[in-house]
Amino acid sequence: MSGKTTIGIVGARGHVGTELIKLICGHPRFDLAYVSSRERAGRLVSEFEPSYRGELRYSAPANEDLPTLGADAVVLALPNGKAAACVAAFDFANVDPVIVDLSADFRFDPAWYYGLPELTRVWHPGKRRISNPGCYATAMQLAIAPMREFINGPVQCFGVSGYSGAGTTPSDKNNPDKLRDNLMPYALTGHVHEREVSTQLRHPVEFMPHVAPHFRGLTITANLHLRTAFDREAVLARYRDAYAGEPLVRVFDDAPWVSNIAGRQHVELGGFTLSEDGHRLVVVATEDNLLKGAATQALQNLNLAFGFDEFAGIPLDTHAEAA
Numbered sequence: 001m002s003g004k005t006t007i008g009i010v011g012a013r014g015h016v017g018t019e020l021i022k023l024i025c026g027h028p029r030f031d032l033a034y035v036s037s038r039e040r041a042g043r044l045v046s047e048f049e050p051s052y053r054g055e056l057r058y059s060a061p062a063n064e065d066l067p068t069l070g071a072d073a074v075v076l077a078l079p080n081g082k083a084a085a086c087v088a089a090f091d092f093a094n095v096d097p098v099i100v101d102l103s104a105d106f107r108f109d110p111a112w113y114y115g116l117p118e119l120t121r122v123w124h125p126g127k128r129r130i131s132n133p134g135c136y137a138t139a140m141q142l143a144i145a146p147m148r149e150f151i152n153g154p155v156q157c158f159g160v161s162g163y164s165g166a167g168t169t170p171s172d173k174n175n176p177d178k179l180r181d182n183l184m185p186y187a188l189t190g191h192v193h194e195r196e197v198s199t200q201l202r203h204p205v206e207f208m209p210h211v212a213p214h215f216r217g218l219t220i221t222a223n224l225h226l227r228t229a230f231d232r233e234a235v236l237a238r239y240r241d242a243y244a245g246e247p248l249v250r251v252f253d254d255a256p257w258v259s260n261i262a263g264r265q266h267v268e269l270g271g272f273t274l275s276e277d278g279h280r281l282v283v284v285a286t287e288d289n290l291l292k293g294a295a296t297q298a299l300q301n302l303n304l305a306f307g308f309d310e311f312a313g314i315p316l317d318t319h320a321e322a323a
């Protein structure tokens with residue numbers, strides 16, 4: 001291979017695995033070692049991903065064969081519940097690549113680093129087992145964190161995701177016919193991202209997710225009750241300060257629209273609206289669930305794990321001006 005750091009992707013046919021292949025193809029320091037898919041085993045990656053110009057083919061290694069494949073890092077992009085068996089195979093073989101898990105399987109395991117770099121990168125150095133946050137959970141935490149110390153009582157978050165969030169295994173939530181002209185509520189209490197955000201922020205969050213007919217991009221509308229009365233300027237100043245110098249978090253005056261975020265790497269925050277008494281704040285966040293909600297964040301985590309620039313290989317567009 002090329003002297004580059006090599007990455008294996010397990011579950012590379014999926015929506016997130018596909019985005020990660022594209023990002024790694026454009027990365028100056030990473031190269032693909034292997035990409036697994038049972039359905040595409042034997043097929044050339046270039047058949048599915050034109051930006052990949054090599055001869056690599058999808059393969060379908062058994063878990064116990066993964067440690068023999070020799071990648072410097074492994075990204076697990078499998079459905080929930082499948083990661084532990086892969087990790088156990090590496091442990092059993094005493095092979096210790098950097099592992100980034102995209103599922104929810106290790107997000108509550110204190111032995112794993114929770115990688116939402118804008119909020120947790122200070123704890124990253126030396127971490128080789130990295131749990132990538134959930135898509136909605138990323139947007140919720142970035143929307144709430146700057147006001148965390150002033151929040152009074154639970155935060156309510158109304159979420160609407162494009163149906164790529166539901167993966168490729170057929171279900172009502174990714175069935176375009178059932179989604180047409182529709183908004184599908186689900187997991188209205190107890191969604192894993194509710195628990196994830198409440199745990200990470202150490203503050204209760206109540207999350208009500210929905211799926212919509214668009215393919216990619218999600219919106220979170222967060223309702224925060226505040227102990228202290230705020231005016232809009234003070235709120236905006238807190239968000240601008242919190243994310244100053246963060247290329248993947250942009251703060252706007254107006255509420256962001258999901259139609260503007262598909263295919264883009266960053267999270268947008270905006271629409272800061274206060275009640276008349278200044279004690280209730282509503283904030284809107286949008287994000288491409290497959291990018292900052294998954295693959296882009298995984299790339300930030302991989303860059304940090306190998307000591308590269310955190311944003312290497314992440315195409316930062318500039319066409320929308322932050323407020």
Ligand SMILES: NC(=O)C1=CN([C@@H]2O[C@H](COP(=O)(O)OP(=O)(O)OC[C@H]3O[C@@H](n4cnc5c(N)ncnc54)[C@H](OP(=O)(O)O)[C@@H]3O)[C@@H](O)[C@H]2O)C=CC1
Nearest residue numbers: 011012013014015016037038039102103135165167168289
């Ligand atoms: N979609 C999203 O917006 C986000 C997803 N995530 C998480 O990322 C992970 C991947 O999501 P996504 O790409 O949407 O999922 P998909 O359903 O699109 O893809 C799943 C991948 O896993 C493989 N796979 C499925 N079942 C198995 C199995 N039993 N054993 C081995 N491989 C299997 C599939 O390939 P094949 O069947 O060919 O082997 C496919 O490559 C999930 O854990 C998801 O929760 C996180 C944030 C956002």
Ligand SMILES: CC(=O)N[C@@H](CCC(=O)OP(=O)(O)O)C(=O)O
Nearest residue numbers: 102103104134135161165166211
């Ligand atoms: C629309 C839809 O179904 N979205 C997924 C979230 C995708 C995600 O972030 O997944 P994990 O936390 O499982 O990794 C869901 O609600 O389960």
